Amino acid sequence: MLRIAVQSKGRLFEDTMSLLAEADIKLSTSKRTLLTQSTNFPIEVLFLRDDDIPQCVASGVADLGIVGENEFIERNEDADIIYRLGFSKCRLSLAIPKEIEYNGVQWFNGKKIATSYPYILQQYLDKQQIEADIHLITGSVEIAPGIHLADAIFDIVSSGSTLISNNLKEVETVMKSEALLIGNKALSEEKKEILEELLFRIRAVKAAEDKKYILMNVPNDRLKEITEALPGIKSPTIMPLATEGWSSIHTVLDQKCFWEIIGKLKALGAQGILVLPIEKMVL
Numbered sequence: 652m653l654r655i656a657v658q659s660k661g662r663l664f665e666d667t668m669s670l671l672a673e674a675d676i677k678l679s680t681s682k683r684t685l686l687t688q689s690t691n692f693p694i695e696v697l698f699l700r701d702d703d704i705p706q707c708v709a710s711g712v713a714d715l716g717i718v719g720e721n722e723f724i725e726r727n728e729d730a731d732i733i734y735r736l737g738f739s740k741c742r743l744s745l746a747i748p749k750e751i752e753y754n755g756v757q758w759f760n761g762k763k764i765a766t767s768y769p770y771i772l773q774q775y776l777d778k779q780q781i782e783a784d785i786h787l788i789t790g791s792v793e794i795a796p797g798i799h800l801a802d803a804i805f806d807i808v809s810s811g812s813t814l815i816s817n818n819l820k821e822v823e824t825v826m827k828s829e830a831l832l833i834g835n836k837a838l839s840e841e842k843k844e845i846l847e848e849l850l851f852r853i854r855a856v857k858a859a860e861d862k863k864y865i866l867m868n869v870p871n872d873r874l875k876e877i878t879e880a881l882p883g884i885k886s887p888t889i890m891p892l893a894t895e896g897w898s899s900i901h902t903v904l905d906q907k908c909f910w911e912i913i914g915k916l917k918a919l920g921a922q923g924i925l926v927l928p929i930e931k932m933v934l
């Protein structure tokens with residue numbers, strides 16, 4: 652049985668639980684315990700604070716973990732990055748009071764910077780040859796300049812709205828982050844096999860993300876133009892309709908180019924366009 656450490660509550664929790672659910676890993680959710688076994692897959696889930704996940708995986712207490720890249724790098728623990736999960740995207744940035752005129756990273760020399768990420772910040776400052784005083788705080792970092800606890804902050808930014816509401820501006824982006832699946836470096840062969848099965852499912856779920864299955868009716872004399880306009884995963888499926896002179900085209904489209912393509916297809920004579928979500932995709 653594989654043991655995976657996940658965040659018990661917070662920013663990573665919901666996406667992590669949805670990913671496991673979409674991979675058809677059922678958990679007994681009736682009682683909220685620290686450790687829950689799956690009822691249909693050889694895995695058990697250990698719920699922890701995200702700070703503790705890297706060490707737990709590196710030491711082998713858990714075989715796998717799902718944690719933010721920022722936290723994984725900060726903890727500097729020896730574990731493998733197995734898969735980049737693509738959710739909880741954010742960045743770690745330096746920010747300063749918005750009225751200050753900023754003239755480059757040298758501004759931070761001799762300044763006091765509040766952060767929960769001292770290791771990543773120190774590495775960055777060393778690289779930039781800046782000497783600053785790092786003030787460690789574990790939460791509400793953005794308030795620090797406002798209460799004269801520090802001159803600047805180094806923290807997570809996503810939409811930037813927390814910075815704005817604290818009268819701060821982002822001046823340097825130090826690293827980008829997303830949720831990672833990390834793994835212990837010495838998994839047994841049996842555990843590696845379970846991990847492969849888990850990865851197979853995760854890949855299928857991820858491949859289907861942002862993809863749509865579309866079907867439409869097209870007059871046969873437009874088939875060539877319409878199929879050429881479709882950037883499907885392979886060539887589309889074409890089937891004759893009961894109505895003489897018409898066919899049905901089925902294909903998979905990227906959500907990103909969806910509206911652009913749909914407009915083109917309609918203009919080329921496609922009718923009755925149906926768009927369906929895809930649950931999983933095995934490529």
Ligand SMILES: Nc1ncnc2c1ncn2[C@@H]1O[C@H](COP(=O)(O)OP(=O)(O)OP(=O)(O)O)[C@@H](O)[C@H]1O
Binds near residue numbers: 660662700741807
């Ligand atoms: N605003 C955001 N947008 C996107 N991702 C974020 C955001 N804030 C945090 N994250 C990501 O989610 C992770 C967990 O954030 P959260 O705020 O839940 O952490 P926490 O308060 O340290 O939780 P815990 O109680 O588990 O220690 C962060 O390490 C980061 O990778």
Ligand SMILES: O=P(O)(O)OC[C@H]1O[C@H](OP(=O)(O)OP(=O)(O)O)[C@H](O)[C@@H]1O
Binds near residue numbers: 662790791810814
């Ligand atoms: O750029 P934004 O979209 O505003 O996001 C950034 C904020 O999000 C996180 O805090 P969260 O809201 O999770 O609260 P927390 O401080 O309790 O962790 C993070 O610590 C930042 O404060």
Ligand SMILES: [Mg+2]
Binds near residue numbers: 700701702
């Ligand atoms: Mg934490």
